[in-house]
Amino acid sequence: MTSRDEYIDKIKSRLDEWNEEIGELEARFEQASDSTKEKLAPHLARLRQARDATVTKLSELRSAGETSWSSIESDVEHVWKTFRQSVNYFKSQL
Numbered sequence: 001m002t003s004r005d006e007y008i009d010k011i012k013s014r015l016d017e018w019n020e021e022i023g024e025l026e027a028r029f030e031q032a033s034d035s036t037k038e039k040l041a042p043h044l045a046r047l048r049q050a051r052d053a054t055v056t057k058l059s060e061l062r063s064a065g066e067t068s069w070s071s072i073e074s075d076v077e078h079v080w081k082t083f084r085q086s087v088n089y090f091k092s093q094l
Contacts, residue, residue: 004061004069011058011076018051021087028094036093043090050083 029037029044057076061069 004064004066007069007073008058008061011054011061014080015051015054015058018047018054018083022047022051025087025090025094032094040090040093043086043093047083047086047090050079050086053079054083 025044025047029040032040054076057072057079061072061076064072
């Protein structure tokens with residue numbers, strides 16, 4: 001099992017990746033047609049929400065005790081999975 005500090009580093013790294021990927025998708029989004037923008041705007045909002053939820057969970061993880069961090073870990077993994085699915089859908093629609 002991964003230690004809490006290693007897991008925090010892993011999540012920070014993921015957040016960096018997400019921020020970069022969201023930035024790239026936002027740039028592609030701005031180039032899209034109005035109808036595509038209208039269709040994908042809610043999905044882009046969900047991507048941002050997933051990222052923001054992870055930032056919140058990371059904050060909780062940092063303040064969690066050694067024994068309670070594993071419950072937060074499962075929440076973060078769920079958010080990660082949702083984010084990846086949203087990214088894949090978003091990319092397929094651009």
